[in-house]
Amino acid sequence: MSKMKGAILPGNSTVEIKEFDIPTPGPGQVLIQTKASTICGSDIRCIYREHTGKGAEGYIPGMIAGHEPCGIIVEEGPGLKRFKKGDRVIVYHISGCGLCYDCRKGYYISCKSEHRRAYGWQRDGGMAPYILADEKDLIFLPDELTYKDGAQVACGFGTVYEAFEKIGVNGNDAVLVTGLGPVGLAALMIAKALGANKLIGVEMNPYRIELAKKLGLVDYVFEPENAVEEIKKVTGGHGVERAIDASASVGGRRIAIQATREWGKIAFVGEGGSCTFLPSEELLHGQKTIYGSWVTSLWKMEDLVERLVRWGIHPEDLITHEFLLEEADEAYRLMAGGDCGKVAVVFD
Ligand SMILES: [Zn+2]
Numbered sequence: 552m553s554k555m556k557g558a559i560l561p562g563n564s565t566v567e568i569k570e571f572d573i574p575t576p577g578p579g580q581v582l583i584q585t586k587a588s589t590i591c592g593s594d595i596r597c598i599y600r601e602h603t604g605k606g607a608e609g610y611i612p613g614m615i616a617g618h619e620p621c622g623i624i625v626e627e628g629p630g631l632k633r634f635k636k637g638d639r640v641i642v643y644h645i646s647g648c649g650l651c652y653d654c655r656k657g658y659y660i661s662c663k664s665e666h667r668r669a670y671g672w673q674r675d676g677g678m679a680p681y682i683l684a685d686e687k688d689l690i691f692l693p694d695e696l697t698y699k700d701g702a703q704v705a706c707g708f709g710t711v712y713e714a715f716e717k718i719g720v721n722g723n724d725a726v727l728v729t730g731l732g733p734v735g736l737a738a739l740m741i742a743k744a745l746g747a748n749k750l751i752g753v754e755m756n757p758y759r760i761e762l763a764k765k766l767g768l769v770d771y772v773f774e775p776e777n778a779v780e781e782i783k784k785v786t787g788g789h790g791v792e793r794a795i796d797a798s799a800s801v802g803g804r805r806i807a808i809q810a811t812r813e814w815g816k817i818a819f820v821g822e823g824g825s826c827t828f829l830p831s832e833e834l835l836h837g838q839k840t841i842y843g844s845w846v847t848s849l850w851k852m853e854d855l856v857e858r859l860v861r862w863g864i865h866p867e868d869l870i871t872h873e874f875l876l877e878e879a880d881e882a883y884r885l886m887a888g889g890d891c892g893k894v895a896v897v898f899d
């Protein structure tokens with residue numbers, strides 16, 4: 552059996568490269584040659600610095616990291632029903648049991664079965680040249696999209712697409728995104744594609760402010776101090792119709808609520824942290840709605856890849872830094888520091 556290198560996260564702000572067997576696909580499984588694997592904020596939050604995640608976010612030490620892989624099927628296990636060798640595929644990053652209520656709705660993310668396994672957390676993920684995946688977890692990558700586009704679909708873009716499906720966006724709307732990390736930038740990219748007529752960002756990291764401007768994804772970007780007043784000034788004094796919080800901070804979430812006008816809708820997608828606001832004054836009396844949104848479903852991911860092609864947009868535009876697997880330590884360190892857009896590990 553041949554061997555491969557894979558990256559693991561020991562939980563002390565480093566990456567270790569170890570040797571693994573190249574797996575053989577069993578019934579209903581495929582072996583994927585990894586082409587691109589992007590790093591997620593939740594890898595940093597729950598695994599990289601310390602193994603703080605519990606339950607669905609619990610990392611089993613020694614697992615190959617990376618839950619945002621994209622590649623091509625190079626080997627078929629027995630009994631495949633839809634996919635075949637040579638197909639370019641995205642891996643939905645959680646392998647649900649497939650049989651519970653949540654899985655039957657396509658939300659493997661919400662599966663509570665003991666059989667649920669997240670790639671890169673409780674089963675081997677994408678930071679290796681090959682990944683073993685279940686056929687039921689795959690989404691076709693259309694020819695028009697690159698592997699680097701595909702790597703960002705399941706987690707980042709799927710997450711914001713789901714949130715916009717909940718709050719709805721059209722050409723009447725000014726859209727605010729608080730927190731312009733990769734998820735926030737993805738939100739702006741999709742809001743723009745959906746026809747939002749004004750795009751507003753709130754961010755304090757100078758690198759990310761410049762990146763949002765350079766990518767043409769913001770009409771206005773404000774630092775948190777006075778952001779609410781500034782946003783009202785550019786929205787007729789009323790605030791935005793729609794807001795997404797990707798900051799996961801107390802301050803960012805409160806700005807998203809306060810800067811949304813009466814009858815407006817807000818979605819929270821940033822993970823962790825806490826939230827403080829005045830319910831009567833800032834939410835109830837304004838007839839506002841806050842939605843919680845966690846990742847997306849298999850069918851919405853299929854819709855999303857179709858729409859990315861129709862809109863002609865490329866998630867890979869958010870990738871600012873690329874590394875080889877041997878340089879994964881540097882890749883995660885950069886992502887943890889925050890002076891970057893999306894960070895990708897790429898393979899030949
Ligand atoms: Zn992720």
Ligand SMILES: [Zn+2]
Pocket residue numbers: 647648649650651652653654662663664667
């Ligand atoms: Zn399930």
